[in-house]
Amino acid sequence: MAEHFHLNTPLLESVSMSKRVGATVYLKMENSQPSGSFKIRGIGHLCQQLATQSKGVVCSSGGNAGMAAAYVARKMGVPATIIVPSSTPQLVVQRLQDEGATVKIVGKVWDDANAEALRLAETEGITYVPPFDHPLLWQGHATMITEVAASLGPGVKPGAVLVSVGGGGLLCGVIQGLKDTGWSDVPIIAMETVGADCLNAAVKAGKVVTLDDITSEAKCLGAKTVCTKAFEYSQRSEFTIISEIVTDQEALQAVETFLDEERVLVEMACGAALAAVYTGLIRRLQKEDETT
Template identity: 30%
Template sequence: MNIDMIRAAADRAHGAIRRTPLLSAPTLDVLAGRRVLVKAECLQHTGSFKARGGWAAVTSLPKDSPGILAMSSGNHGQGVARAAANCGLPCVVLMPADAPRAKIEGTHAWGAEVVLYDRLRDDRNALGARLAEQRGLALIPPFDHPEVIAGQGTTGLEIAAQAAEEGVGRADVLVCCGGGGLSAGIALALAAEAPGLRVRTVEPQGFDDVARSIEAGEPILNAPGGTTICDAIMTPTPGRLTFPLLQAHCGPGLAVTDEEALRAMALAFRHLRIVLEPGGAVSLAAALFRRDQIDGEAVIAVASGGNVDPSVFARALEA
């Protein structure tokens, strides 16, 4: 992985991926005790940053590729399905049966075949490998893939430019984190383009394997059997490719509760007029509710996605 891969991914994405805005609201600044800038990736194509990695990975495949298999809780699947549809390639997405209905329907809408599995009983990696071999498909995993990381890193190129436009040269950049593809890509981009901006991962409590792994200096697994409303970032351990990048370029990780994620969703809707899913709101939750663990006069929170079922969004607004 290197910055040249991220810049190449940005070139291939020109005209196909949105430059999402950096939003702010005075009330959020007061709550956080500092200036808060929110990178609204929920406004990206397919409703999340995953459109970036999906586009980068699919457009790097040979022209004669027979088709694609993605493994996803929903956002990555939609990103890959959109890219595959634009490139005229068949796409199969392996998704947990308990994924939000909005994500399953969104993946179908891009023309992908959705294959469901039991998140608690089935081995997703084994299922994916077997399905890819049986059908002769190119496997694009959700985070541990060089081109996926490069695509997510284009978010960091935009943050570097937008922070400079806002006069912010030093700040923590809080990134919602599952397997670490977005965090690793942004961290690599910022190390090259804006070294005064430091990435810090944000995860749900009980699923803070990346934070604990960075602290321990080696990958650590989450305890089995845990649950969180943040379905998009329920990964058990950092990725093989992402962890060295996270270890090299990120500061200490943060963790928030499900209730804090729901509160952040409501505040984002009220003050920024954007819709976030729980996993896409944890970075803003950390900016607002972990203010004593953050240094500096400004903080940047990457709101990574907004693909939420209406019932969960209603719960957030009622919280």
């Protein structure tokens, strides 16, 4: 059996982004993973722990988690059922089917699809693969930061880590990775789009809240409720989590600028993080930091 399903991805310096920020910017190229995103780290790890003897796996995801679950299940030789909301593009459904997964379309948003996935896991006796809310996922995602530490070399610590937040799985994994490498004091800038901003809403309310609806076009960020652990981390003084939001327009503009400058096309969920650089948000945070 493969040691793990994910690749050790390149850490590339971006000259143009570094120029904008006035500090070296590195890009962790998770888009080069076999399933197209970082999700394969956590989902691969979870499936190896929980699904080796399984009759099958079921995952609720209109995107990257579903792709990762389908890929890992195919490699492990177990059947995969992926439940997606009706907002999922036909192209994604096709790609999931190409991976050998059975695709079911249920409900309008991820939360609806997830309720069906949980029901199936219960009634069919198959392994439920959560897209973002599980300690094994976070352990798997944490490998991203240990790789970054190895790439940067001893004695080099990032000034900040920039991530997009959907349900909070990546955020929890990054925090786990920062703890593992002794970098708990490195600030995390957590980016969301308006209309898919469940973490930002929770931070503002001081408690976990559920959004009425997902109105952002960044569908991969479309969880109505952030996972409790991500919110808890945001409230703890040992970590600095800066929650910020950008508009869909700013995220889309960031995708276009990134394509022009780096010759890489990413989805709007990534655009939310990139927008922190392109809108001048990072510069603003740097200035605020200097004045405090």
